[in-house]
Amino acid sequence: MLEREQEPGSPWRVEPLGMRGLFGASVQALHRRGLLEPLHEVPDTDQPLRPRGVGHFAGMMLDPADVDVDALPFRLPSPVPEMVMTSLAAVEAVLAERVVKLGVEIRRGVTARAVAQDDETVVVGDGEREYAARWVVGCDGGRSAVRKLAGFDFVGTEPQFTGYQMLATFADPEQLAVGFTLTATGMYLRMPGERRIGVMDFDGGAFDRSQPPTREHLQAVLRRVSGTDVTVTDVQHASSFTDRAMQTTTYRSGRVLLAGDAAHIMSPLGGQGLNTGIGDAVNLGWKLATTVHGTAPAGLLDTYTRERHPVGAAALDWTRAQVAVMRPDPHSQASQRMLRDLLGTRDGTTYVFQKVSGAAIRHDLGSDHPLVGRTAPDFRFEDGTRLSDLMQNGRGAALDFTAVLGDSAARWENQLRYATGPATDDLGLGAVLVRPDGVVAWTGADRREFEQAALRWFGTPQG
Ligand SMILES: Cc1cc2nc3c(=O)[nH]c(=O)nc-3n(C[C@H](O)[C@H](O)[C@H](O)COP(=O)(O)OP(=O)(O)OC[C@H]3O[C@@H](n4cnc5c(N)ncnc54)[C@H](O)[C@@H]3O)c2cc1C
Known part of the structure; x- marks a missing residue:
C-alpha cells in the first residue's frame, strides 16, 4: 500500500472534524471481519434493530420514532446497531492494523505520480521509484491521481454551492x-x-x-x-x-480499478461518501483476491463495476435531490415545503430512512427474489452461531436451515463455510448462499439451483 501522508491522524481525520456516521451494511461488514469492536462496543446479546440517529434530508431532520420498522424488509436482531458514529482516523487505524496483520506493507510518504500498464503489469511511480504490480486499486480520494493518470472518464454535474x-x-x-x-x-x-x-x-x-x-x-x-x-x-x-457530483464511467480500466472517492465525489449531504466507499472495497476485495489466485469464475471482476456503479450513481442523485430543494429560488423553496410535509408522514420518513441508512441498496444479480443482492441480515442458528461468526475468515457462507443442500455445499468447503440447522428466525427461507462481501447471492430450497449459484460466484470447487 502506498500512502502519501507520512503520519496518520491529521486534524481532518480525528474528531470532531473527522467524525463520520457508518450505516447498516458498513457496520455489518466491519462486524463480519471482527473489526467493529475497536470502534464500538459489541455486546454478546442480540438487540432488535432500531433506527436511531437516522439523519436528515436537506437539513430536515428525521424522527427515528416515525420509521415504520415493520415496512423494512429482512431485518433480524443483531448485537450491532443500525448506525455507529466514529472518525476517519479510527476507521483508518482499524483497517491499517488488519492489513499489517495480513502481511501487507504500508509505505508512507509515497505519492503516486505516474501510472502505466500493459497486458501483464501496472507500474506506479512516485518520481523516484517504480512499483510494479499485477493490479492496482486507486483509493486515493476525490482528487485521485490514479484516476487521472489511468485515463478514466469522470463525468457529472457542477456545483451549486x-x-x-x-x-x-x-x-x-x-x-x-x-x-x-x-x-x-x-x-x-x-x-x-x-x-x-x-x-x-x-x-x-x-x-x-x-x-x-x-x-x-x-x-x-x-x-x-x-x-x-x-x-x-x-x-x-x-x-x-x-456539491460537485462526479463519477467515473467505469470502475475498471484494464488492470487498474478505483474505489471510494476516487470513483465518485459528492457533497457530504446525507453522509453517503464513506459508506459508499466501504461498500466498494468490500465488493471488490474478494473478487480481486480470487482473480489474483486464479480461482475466480470467468467475468467475476467485471461484476464490480456492474454492481457498484449504480450504487454510486444513486448516492450522487441522493445528494443532488437535496441540493435541488435547498436552493434559494422560489421553485426549490416550494419543493422544500412540499417535502417537509412528506417527511411529516410515516411513509415519507420510512422511505428517506431506507435511503439514508443504505437499507434500500440492492445489487442487481439477476434474481427476482427481493433478498438476493442485499446485505444478508445476521441470521442466527438455534445453537447460537451467527452468520457474522461464520464469516470471520473472509469466505462466503451457505446457511442450510432445512437441510436441503445435503453434501452439495461440502464440495465448496474451501471457499464457503457451511452451516445447517434450524435458525431462530429463517424468514421463511430454506437455504441462503452469502458471498464474502455479505451480499445474498441465492436463496431457495433446490440443491441444483444452489450448485449453479455456487459455480457462478465461487467457481469450481477447490480441493
Ligand atoms: C464535512 C464532511 C462530512 C462527511 N460526513 C460523512 C459521513 O458522515 N458519512 C459518510 O459516509 N461520508 C461522509 N463524508 C465523505 C467521506 O469523508 C469521504 O467520502 C471518505 O472519506 C472518502 O474516503 P476515501 O478513502 O475514498 O478517500 P480519502 O479519505 O480522501 O483517502 C484518500 C487517501 O489517499 C491518500 N492519497 C491521495 N492522493 C494520493 C497519491 N497520489 N498517492 C498516494 N496516496 C494518496 C490520502 O493521503 C488519503 O489517505 C463527509 C465528507 C465531508 C467533507
Missing part, C-alpha cells in the same frame, strides 16, 4: 441555532457543545478553493447565510467543499 467546515471560536455563538438551520441563502449546522460549524452558501461554487478560506471570508459567509452578525474571533481549522 460552496460549503465550509470550520473549527472556530465565536464571540457570540448563541446567535447560531444548534442543529441544521435552513435559511433563504443556504444552510448552516452547529453541533451541540462544539466549536464545529458547517455552512453552505449557494454561490454557484464560485469560491476559489485553491486557498484555505480566511477568517474574514468565513465570517462574511456565515453572517450572510445565517442572517446574524455573529463574530468569528479565531479559526483553528477551516476547509471548503462543494
Whole structure:
C-alpha cells in the first residue's frame, strides 16, 4: 500500500472534524471481519434493530420514532446497531492494523505520480521509484491521481454551492441555532457543545478553493447565510467543499480499478461518501483476491463495476435531490415545503430512512427474489452461531436451515463455510448462499439451483 501522508491522524481525520456516521451494511461488514469492536462496543446479546440517529434530508431532520420498522424488509436482531458514529482516523487505524496483520506493507510518504500498464503489469511511480504490480486499486480520494493518470472518464454535474467546515471560536455563538438551520441563502449546522460549524452558501461554487478560506471570508459567509452578525474571533481549522457530483464511467480500466472517492465525489449531504466507499472495497476485495489466485469464475471482476456503479450513481442523485430543494429560488423553496410535509408522514420518513441508512441498496444479480443482492441480515442458528461468526475468515457462507443442500455445499468447503440447522428466525427461507462481501447471492430450497449459484460466484470447487 502506498500512502502519501507520512503520519496518520491529521486534524481532518480525528474528531470532531473527522467524525463520520457508518450505516447498516458498513457496520455489518466491519462486524463480519471482527473489526467493529475497536470502534464500538459489541455486546454478546442480540438487540432488535432500531433506527436511531437516522439523519436528515436537506437539513430536515428525521424522527427515528416515525420509521415504520415493520415496512423494512429482512431485518433480524443483531448485537450491532443500525448506525455507529466514529472518525476517519479510527476507521483508518482499524483497517491499517488488519492489513499489517495480513502481511501487507504500508509505505508512507509515497505519492503516486505516474501510472502505466500493459497486458501483464501496472507500474506506479512516485518520481523516484517504480512499483510494479499485477493490479492496482486507486483509493486515493476525490482528487485521485490514479484516476487521472489511468485515463478514466469522470463525468457529472457542477456545483451549486460552496460549503465550509470550520473549527472556530465565536464571540457570540448563541446567535447560531444548534442543529441544521435552513435559511433563504443556504444552510448552516452547529453541533451541540462544539466549536464545529458547517455552512453552505449557494454561490454557484464560485469560491476559489485553491486557498484555505480566511477568517474574514468565513465570517462574511456565515453572517450572510445565517442572517446574524455573529463574530468569528479565531479559526483553528477551516476547509471548503462543494456539491460537485462526479463519477467515473467505469470502475475498471484494464488492470487498474478505483474505489471510494476516487470513483465518485459528492457533497457530504446525507453522509453517503464513506459508506459508499466501504461498500466498494468490500465488493471488490474478494473478487480481486480470487482473480489474483486464479480461482475466480470467468467475468467475476467485471461484476464490480456492474454492481457498484449504480450504487454510486444513486448516492450522487441522493445528494443532488437535496441540493435541488435547498436552493434559494422560489421553485426549490416550494419543493422544500412540499417535502417537509412528506417527511411529516410515516411513509415519507420510512422511505428517506431506507435511503439514508443504505437499507434500500440492492445489487442487481439477476434474481427476482427481493433478498438476493442485499446485505444478508445476521441470521442466527438455534445453537447460537451467527452468520457474522461464520464469516470471520473472509469466505462466503451457505446457511442450510432445512437441510436441503445435503453434501452439495461440502464440495465448496474451501471457499464457503457451511452451516445447517434450524435458525431462530429463517424468514421463511430454506437455504441462503452469502458471498464474502455479505451480499445474498441465492436463496431457495433446490440443491441444483444452489450448485449453479455456487459455480457462478465461487467457481469450481477447490480441493
Ligand atoms: C464535512 C464532511 C462530512 C462527511 N460526513 C460523512 C459521513 O458522515 N458519512 C459518510 O459516509 N461520508 C461522509 N463524508 C465523505 C467521506 O469523508 C469521504 O467520502 C471518505 O472519506 C472518502 O474516503 P476515501 O478513502 O475514498 O478517500 P480519502 O479519505 O480522501 O483517502 C484518500 C487517501 O489517499 C491518500 N492519497 C491521495 N492522493 C494520493 C497519491 N497520489 N498517492 C498516494 N496516496 C494518496 C490520502 O493521503 C488519503 O489517505 C463527509 C465528507 C465531508 C467533507
